[in-house]
Amino acid sequence: METIKIALAKGRLADLSIALFEEVGIIFSSYYEKSRKLTFISDDNKYELILVKATDVGTYVANGAVDLGVAGKDTLLESGVDVFEVVDLGFGRCRFAVAGEPGIKLNQFQHLTVGTKYPKVTNDYFLDKGKQIETIKLNGSVELAPLVGLSDVVVDIVETGTTLKENNLEVIESMMEISARLVVNKASFKTKGRKIRPVIDQIKSVVDAKGSVTHEA
């Protein structure tokens, strides 16, 4: 039997994604064993799940290693992968923002340096505004960069604002809203459409019932 393959992000989106699939009857009981395993088969043997790093979900889907994936819009934008984004899942909500020391203005810097885990998103944003910048790629604890003089500002995810506040930084500009998205491999959408479309439709219904936005493929 041909299975449907799904990639989920390890980390903060994993439990929420598993719960969503459960709501449409796709259950991975072995996920709860909380082992170091990265592959799981659904209880009905129809679905295979792999757990990958959040930033890699789009790559697995785009390359056809899996049919479906759940990833944050932030990582999808940054990796620029060619996939169908079919449902805004409404969880993992946060926003991209430019942040820096209180009171600073972006136009006070002739040559703005930006510390970020998201250099592509950052470059695209400032290119669009016609502002020349230099990005400094970091892999975490981004808020440190302006504090130690590594960069003038940062571009990062803000959810509650606690991390910025506790490091004496503030939002200078909000850039865009982010949430988790259901994505589909383009070829699978055609070749396995008979099996995949009902899953997408069921997930859309569950999300719509909770009052979130959906996008057509």
Ligand SMILES: Nc1ncnc2c1ncn2[C@@H]1O[C@H](COP(=O)(O)OP(=O)(O)OP(=O)(O)O)[C@@H](O)[C@H]1O
């Ligand atoms: N407060 C938040 N901070 C970071 N990501 C958030 C937050 N709220 C929601 N998200 C979403 O959760 C996704 C996964 O975040 P998570 O921290 O698990 O992975 P990650 O950023 O790749 O972490 P790591 O680099 O530690 O593996 C992000 O891509 C983003 O879409």
Ligand SMILES: O=P(O)(O)OC[C@H]1O[C@H](OP(=O)(O)OP(=O)(O)O)[C@H](O)[C@@H]1O
């Ligand atoms: O507005 P808040 O609710 O404080 O959330 C935002 C923080 O969460 C993320 O960090 P994460 O926990 O992923 O750690 P990281 O430093 O490894 O990116 C993000 O990079 C911010 O630092």
